[in-house]
Amino acid sequence: MTVTESRLRERLRDVEDPALGIDIVSLGLVTDLRIDDGVAEITLAFNAPYATDEMEMGDRIREVAADLGLETRLSVTVPQRDSANPLPGVRNVIAVSSGKGGVGKTTVATNLAAGLADEGARVGLLDGDIYGPNVPKMIGIDGEPGMTDDGSLVPPEAYGVKVISMAFLTRDGDDPAVLRGPMVDKILIRLIEDVEWGRLDYLVVDLPPGTGDAQLTLVQTLPVAGSVVVTTPEDVALDDVRKGIEMFRNHDTPVLGIAENMSAYHCPDCGGEHALFGSGGGREVAETYGVPLLEEIPMNPEIRTRSDDGAPVVCWDTDASEPFEALVESVANRVGAVNRAAVAGIDPDDPDPDDLSTPASYGGLENEAGTDSTTDPDGTSAEADPDISVDGDASSAETTNADERDTEDDSDGAEPSLGGLDVSDRG
Numbered sequence: 001m002t003v004t005e006s007r008l009r010e011r012l013r014d015v016e017d018p019a020l021g022i023d024i025v026s027l028g029l030v031t032d033l034r035i036d037d038g039v040a041e042i043t044l045a046f047n048a049p050y051a052t053d054e055m056e057m058g059d060r061i062r063e064v065a066a067d068l069g070l071e072t073r074l075s076v077t078v079p080q081r082d083s084a085n086p087l088p089g090v091r092n093v094i095a096v097s098s099g100k101g102g103v104g105k106t107t108v109a110t111n112l113a114a115g116l117a118d119e120g121a122r123v124g125l126l127d128g129d130i131y132g133p134n135v136p137k138m139i140g141i142d143g144e145p146g147m148t149d150d151g152s153l154v155p156p157e158a159y160g161v162k163v164i165s166m167a168f169l170t171r172d173g174d175d176p177a178v179l180r181g182p183m184v185d186k187i188l189i190r191l192i193e194d195v196e197w198g199r200l201d202y203l204v205v206d207l208p209p210g211t212g213d214a215q216l217t218l219v220q221t222l223p224v225a226g227s228v229v230v231t232t233p234e235d236v237a238l239d240d241v242r243k244g245i246e247m248f249r250n251h252d253t254p255v256l257g258i259a260e261n262m263s264a265y266h267c268p269d270c271g272g273e274h275a276l277f278g279s280g281g282g283r284e285v286a287e288t289y290g291v292p293l294l295e296e297i298p299m300n301p302e303i304r305t306r307s308d309d310g311a312p313v314v315c316w317d318t319d320a321s322e323p324f325e326a327l328v329e330s331v332a333n334r335v336g337a338v339n340r341a342a343v344a345g346i347d348p349d350d351p352d353p354d355d356l357s358t359p360a361s362y363g364g365l366e367n368e369a370g371t372d373s374t375t376d377p378d379g380t381s382a383e384a385d386p387d388i389s390v391d392g393d394a395s396s397a398e399t400t401n402a403d404e405r406d407t408e409d410d411s412d413g414a415e416p417s418l419g420g421l422d423v424s425d426r427g
């Protein structure tokens, strides 16, 4: 019996979004669906490459199609966030912030970037911490950025991460502490706009601590997908965290969640856990604001020594790397959830099916012939969008992990990365 597109669409209602608890058809995540010669060609509004939730949903979709005797070919559409986006080739900007200095924000940003790259994602890391730009040291970059003919900076790479830092621009003896506000803004905007990032799945931004002008400039200039707020469990840090969360919310930037750092120290001598900076504070603030506690990262001297050596601990297979691996997974999943909730028009922190803005027939799915299929969540098809496709330079966006990427990721950069969604037909 021939399987119709409407039958397949109905069966895809069995695939539930694990973060939002609603099926993918009702959420409007299936933006195109057609069946051609026994192959189900399904386009998804997924935008968090290597997020395990999205990879698992891809597997579920293939199972459903296989039950109907179909092979599957998946592709993704990338929503355009904003027409004035200064970084059209960047799919997700993740801001890493903290209420105060010294809580491990740069450690978290560096390990997050290196961990995402380790999974196979194309990643950039922008060190926006003007007054303490430590990223190059922590990720082991000695080199300087290159320069294109038109004066754009070409970021050096380490651990598969393209890095741009304030440190590159202030090596000639400038004391960044004496820079005035407007100068800081100008430098930050140059660091954002005049860089050959190529195509990135994630750009991690290490913000300066606090909630001052520099943070605002970054949040207002960049299309931030969401922010990770880093804190220690102690009260002073937590008070500052509250101000940080409010700053993001006031600027319509989703808070991805809280990363509590230096949570406890596991003493190798006595075997006990010591809560040097108190305990439970990150969870408390996460509950108060209704956002996830992304991870609790214990105090561990190896984290510091690896950072001092310029070797992010997440890239080493040790006990100390585990919380960062878990953080990478929860951040990618949360970016995905926030993006998918935006497609559906619902609140990612309180997903209510009654709030769904997208009709279930979204994306032409009501059209049996499947001809009306080019619409994406914002009315543009990523594949057809000249802002998303990139020129030959895009090949420089490839990291050392390129061989792990999906097979549909065109070498000329015309297709958005499917980020771990194994696109091979498994019928």
Ligand SMILES: Nc1ncnc2c1ncn2[C@@H]1O[C@H](COP(=O)(O)OP(=O)(O)OP(=O)(O)O)[C@@H](O)[C@H]1O
Pocket (backbone or CB within 6 Å): 098, 100, 101, 102, 103, 104, 105, 106, 107, 108, 129, 132, 134, 208, 209, 261, 262, 263, 297, 298, 299, 300, 301, 302, 303, 304, 305, 307, 308
């Ligand atoms: N979980 C941890 N266990 C042990 N040491 C840590 C941990 N997290 C961070 N550190 C160490 O703490 C110090 C401060 O970390 P980091 O520079 O990341 O903080 P920060 O919040 O970015 O500071 P600032 O913004 O003031 O520069 C570093 O030496 C770092 O290696």
